[in-house]
Amino acid sequence: MKKIIMALVAILVVVVIGIAALVALVDPNQFKPMIAEQVKKATGRDLVIEGDISWRFFPSIGFDIGKTEFRNPQGFAEPNLAQFEQAELSVSVTPLFSQQLEIGNVSLLGGRVFIQTLENGVSNLDGLSGQDKTGSAADQSVAEPSPTETEQPVPQPEQQAWQISLAGVEINNASALIIDDKAGSKTEVERLDFSIDQFAPGEWTAAKFNITGSAGELSFSAEGQTDLLIAKTLDGAELKALSFKASAKDSVNDIRNATISLDSFKLGEWSTIEFAIEGQVPDLSFNTQGSTQLMVDEAVKVIDLKAAKVNVDAKGTSLPRPEMKIGLEADAKYHLENGLAELPSLKASVNELAVAGSASFQSADIPVIRFDLSSDHIDVDAFLGTGNESASSQQGDDSNQAGTAGANTGSASEKDKEPDLSVLKTLDLAGKLAVGQFKAANAHMSDVTLAMTVKNGVFDLSGLDAKLYQGTIHATAKIDANGKLPTYRVTKKIKGVQVQPLLVDVAQNDTLAGSGDITVNVLGTGLAEKRIRENIAGTVDIRFADGAIYGVNIPEMIREARATLKGQKAEYVKEEKKTDFSSMSSTINLGKGIASTSNLDIDSPLLRINGNGSTSLVDETIDFAVNTSVVATSKGQGGKDIDEVADLTVPIDVKGHWSEPAFSLNIAQLLKQNNELEQKAQREVERGLEKLLGDKAQDEDIKKAADKLLKGLFN
Structure with missing residues (x-):
């Protein structure tokens, strides 16, 4: 027993002496030129390690590295493609002998990524894939002899699977900037903080993040947290207790608050999602709330929504009414492979207008939409706030005809304005609508059926039938x-x-x-x-x-x-x-x-x-x-x-x-x-003149005056 103890002490002394010698005799900073040289050889770019590299031996082997920069070629707006202020990584040694990879806390401080595409299409990511070296690798693979039919493969011992664990990940004060001069776009992550607690496959861990940035004129911020489980076989994952909150704003839009919560998520199982969005867009403010049951199949080919509900309270001058309530209830299925969304059960309402039925949507350059809807009652006039206006309001006041004429002149440009029908070129739409009672322009109809299509810029109402x-x-x-x-x-x-x-x-x-x-x-x-x-x-x-x-x-x-x-x-x-x-x-x-x-x-x-x-x-x-x-x-x-x-x-x-x-x-x-009546009228005039004037009625001047009077009357 004493000998064993002495042996262990000796081994410990050797290890301590070895570590001391390593620290005393080997400076890790002397590897900087070699590391930079290998990076230059592999990528053609410069790697500059300005900070120190230091060993860490307790409680695990690891290293700390200071400020490091990976350079861009000449001609780009920033000198570095990637950089960080401080990085830390450690690995426990003893578990390695049992095929257990226990990684300590991984930390990255002040990381930044800069990606730019110039107007000529050249990007600072070009040349980093290493594809130019695949030729020599291919030559080597061809030069290697292939086993002959007489050669028997050497049986390999069964490998034990590695077990991996991670003490945690911390990314603090990271940022990114992506510029595309060719497209004229700019996206910037001003700050990103991310952390994950102790992690191992098959065990739950907590993760959270916080991000702020901008895309063009739109500034945004978001934060979220969830519990995460990675399967032991590393071929699946689960989420639970997910919460997400975001906001976005530019000169005309203001999404003040958008939240999403999810109780759990696993492929092939139903999840419950709740969401809310509140904000303002030009001439419209809205408050949206909704919920649904969600399932993604294990093959990740179909997304199912069950009992989806969305309610919107909207206010604004761009609406037919100052205030409107919009509701939607549906079951839906989305096929990822062909972009087809099916709504076998659909109920939609806008204030008192309500329709129900089925619909489908297929994503394409020109979306394909099909519908079959019905409604018990639709009153367009009540919806638009028009209807049975008084005749006086339409005809106007006769005393203000001059003002009315001026108004008509002022609205001449509106009468010349063609409606925007460009939407007819962007849809492939076909469907049917049935309405029990319908009112529009104050006209009443019943038992209305309508069939219509929109395709290639043509609207075709193939049939409108109703009782009127x-x-x-x-x-x-x-x-x-x-x-x-x-x-x-x-x-x-x-x-x-x-x-x-x-x-x-x-x-x-x-x-x-x-x-x-x-x-x-x-x-x-x-x-x-x-x-x-x-x-x-x-x-x-x-x-x-x-x-x-x-x-x-x-x-x-x-x-x-x-x-x-x-x-x-x-x-x-x-x-x-x-x-x-x-x-x-x-x-x-x-x-x-x-x-x-x-x-x-x-x-x-x-x-x-x-x-x-x-x-x-x-x-x-x-x-x-x-x-x-x-x-x-x-x-x-x-x-x-x-x-x-x-x-x-x-x-x-x-x-x-x-x-x-x-x-x-x-x-x-x-x-x-009627000549007869005209002659009769002339005789009646002559008879009247005789009674009135007597013999003077025969006077030529009086006859001429009577004839002139009759001609004026007849003409």
Whole structure:
């Protein structure tokens, strides 16, 4: 036993003497030139070790190294590619004999990395990969003899796996700067602190970091911490208790607070994530909160989200409303290999607007989007805060016509402005939408179904079907944004629609009633309001039944015409200003800013009305001539007085502005159309002159004056 103790003491003395000799006789700083020479030979760059290198022997073997710099070639903005102020590393010796690598605390102080790409594409990372030396290595591998078929491989003893442990890692006051002069970008990490506690595979350890920096004009900061587990086989990892907090700001954006928390994460298992973002972007402030269940499969090919929820409170002038609440609930699956996101269950809401259904998104140069959505009720007017505005607010005050004209002139540039349709060239979109009740521009529809596509700069509404005011509507539309100006084509087929309630809701106008069939087939170039009015072309076919025209009482005008022909004043009868009809038809031709018709036809048991004329879509003025014939007996609208003018054609002029059309009896045309009535009127004038003037009525001057009066009346 004594001998053993003496042997151990001797070994210890030898080790101590060896270490003392090593410290006394070997200065590690003498290796600086050799290290620099080898680095120069391998990379062509200079390594400058300004600080001292010192040994450490207790409680483990290691070294400390002072300020060290790895140089850049000439022509770059900073002299060093990498540098640090102080580094420390140690390894326990005794465990090495048992194939255990126990690394002490690894420390790096004041580390900095500088990477720059010049305008000509040259980077200070070029030439560091060592690819120029692969040729000689390849030659050596070729020169080595390969084993012959008779050679048997020598069995190797089974190697015991190394066990690795780490006392900790500390990185303090590190920084980085990445400049790309070619792209004009700059990213800087002003400070990075990182630490990890005692670490060994198969055991949990704590890690945390803190970083501040900037990217262009955007400054950012972030901090986080988590518990980390590396599998013993080094082929997997787990996280738990992850928390992350960040902020970012530039001249127009301010992300004041963004947080993410995760309870745990392991491949093939579900995790719970919660997040919140609060900030301000131009004309919009927002507060977002959300949560989801997350799973990444073990092959790292599919990401699953379950019960994902996002709620956003937004405020700003850029929104349709000053304040809005946005909600999203969905299950989703993202395939990493082909960039496909599937949402088999989706619910989205914006205030009172809500849709549900399914959708998909595939990442590509032109993203591919598909959807199939439905909603019980959509009220666009309530959403936009518009709707049933008063007629007075639309028509304005007549006393301020000059001011109104000035306002219209001021808004001319807006009427010439084309909508931005560039988004049509950036999407491949197709989908369907079904809505139970729909309201837009104060028009009500139900059982709405819509099918649409957007591809290659073309929007195609392949079908819009709905119930509309006791009737139906089917519409198609196409907008092509590929030309200098967009082109469009629209078709509509409306059947059995009650016209008056539709006009009241949409235009606050009740001048027309009846059951209507309308067929629209129009096209044009340009979607600015002014260009639509000027360039729209096509036809609108109208067929109405069992209706009335409000604002004009044609039988009353006929009675007035009858009284005028008799030289009398028509008796006033209190009647509603409307003209009933059993059918009305017309084909309206659109082109060059004008809507015109030559075949207006209105029939009723009492009247036959036909007309022609035009209206300016630009000036909103009307110029129509309507001829009315009385063809019925005293039954119906007008009473027995109408019998006396049966078969009489009465011309009526419709002129003025859309907002205030004026209806007037064309007396001169009425008299010209009937020579017999004109002659009768002349005889009545002569008879009246004889009663008034006696024999003087035969005087030539008086006759000339009477003729002149009649001609003026008839013309």
